[in-house]
Amino acid sequence: MQMDSQCVSCLLHRGLEEAQLATTDRALQLRVMTELVKGMHYSLTKGKGVEKIPAYIGTARDQTVQKMTGCADPYAALKRQSNETALRLLPRLEDFVEAAKTPENRFQRACIAASLGNVIEYGVSGHEVPWDSLDGMVSCAQGEMAIDETDQIWRKLRNTGSILFLTDNAGEVVFDRPLLKILSELGIKVTVAVKGAPVLNDATLEDASAARLEEFAEVITTGGGAVGVIPKWCSREFLSRFDEVDLVVAKGMGHWETLPEFSVPKPTAHLLRTKCEPVARSLGVTKGRNIVKILRPHKGRFGPLTV
Numbered sequence: 001m002q003m004d005s006q007c008v009s010c011l012l013h014r015g016l017e018e019a020q021l022a023t024t025d026r027a028l029q030l031r032v033m034t035e036l037v038k039g040m041h042y043s044l045t046k047g048k049g050v051e052k053i054p055a056y057i058g059t060a061r062d063q064t065v066q067k068m069t070g071c072a073d074p075y076a077a078l079k080r081q082s083n084e085t086a087l088r089l090l091p092r093l094e095d096f097v098e099a100a101k102t103p104e105n106r107f108q109r110a111c112i113a114a115s116l117g118n119v120i121e122y123g124v125s126g127h128e129v130p131w132d133s134l135d136g137m138v139s140c141a142q143g144e145m146a147i148d149e150t151d152q153i154w155r156k157l158r159n160t161g162s163i164l165f166l167t168d169n170a171g172e173v174v175f176d177r178p179l180l181k182i183l184s185e186l187g188i189k190v191t192v193a194v195k196g197a198p199v200l201n202d203a204t205l206e207d208a209s210a211a212r213l214e215e216f217a218e219v220i221t222t223g224g225g226a227v228g229v230i231p232k233w234c235s236r237e238f239l240s241r242f243d244e245v246d247l248v249v250a251k252g253m254g255h256w257e258t259l260p261e262f263s264v265p266k267p268t269a270h271l272l273r274t275k276c277e278p279v280a281r282s283l284g285v286t287k288g289r290n291i292v293k294i295l296r297p298h299k300g301r302f303g304p305l306t307v
Contacts, residue, residue, distance in 0.1 A: 117175025
């Protein structure tokens, strides 16, 4: 996804939130913000290729905050709270999915639940996690679908033997459980990938364990901490999975920002919530909508996902 003027303020807004979570030293917070402004200016004026996309700048921002404050995971406490709260909602999610009358409708509801779970993200300018109303949002999630291509994905599953499932946020991974369960029941080999190091409030191995994702899939890491998928911050093992699997399922806005920019040899199903105007515009929809969209194998301007 191309950089938008609104991305600049959002990236810095997130940086300030992270700095404040990482340290109470206001002088250090100012030094951090000064470095973030310098880094963003460099990326926007002298950066080349992938260095100019929001996900790259966001990843470099998080690394700067972590290094300067000595706090490896500013969102650690919020991530644990997100997992605990989401787990209390799990019976509600399971009831929503199991109330479906057909296997295809059950799959559709699981995809809807997974896309709705993408609301559990901190730091997006103008977005707050709706914890108080999230239970009720499950019932109306289908009405908030702006793009629903679950039928196309369902048909593709007939010829799918393996899936690489790219998670997004802590807490959100609980909303992925019904979908992972269905994929497992279909006999598909599912590999779940979480981040290999903290970035934003994205899920790591600790969060996958809290959500018990290992019940339905092999769990691996991307090999590093990056927003979305950026090859220089991924392991060879992780990137090789793109060549091995039949289908990629990618959760969240970070994967929508990055994967379409690279050449991906497999169909990619994107499940997300449009929490900001630039992402919404890139999809041709309004903000605050649920998305289930599949992309065919494609060539991107930054070439193949290799290291």
